Amino acid sequence: KIYKTDHAVQSIIVPAGNHKVVMIFKPASYYRYVRLASISLSIIYLTIILSLALPFAKKKLTTKG
Numbered sequence: 001k002i003y004k005t006d007h008a009v010q011s012i013i014v015p016a017g018n019h020k021v022v023m024i025f026k027p028a029s030y031y032r033y034v035r036l037a038s039i040s041l042s043i044i045y046l047t048i049i050l051s052l053a054l055p056f057a058k059k060k061l062t063t064k065g
Helices: 028-064
Strands: none
Touching: none
16 A cells, blocks of 8 residues: 655654565556657747748759759
8 A cells, every 4th residue: 555654755663574566657648648758849940940941942942053
């Protein structure tokens, strides 16, 4: 059983001896929002790169023609 010790701390009672306690917290919402943030950041980077590269490409095309 997991007990609330403080507002942010949890505790468990473990009998004497050698033990391995593993607490895993893997909410699906966390991974969903990390994926969404990665996609959003990629779109922002792509927009910045295109906005910097397009004026140079247009300038290069107009000077050739």
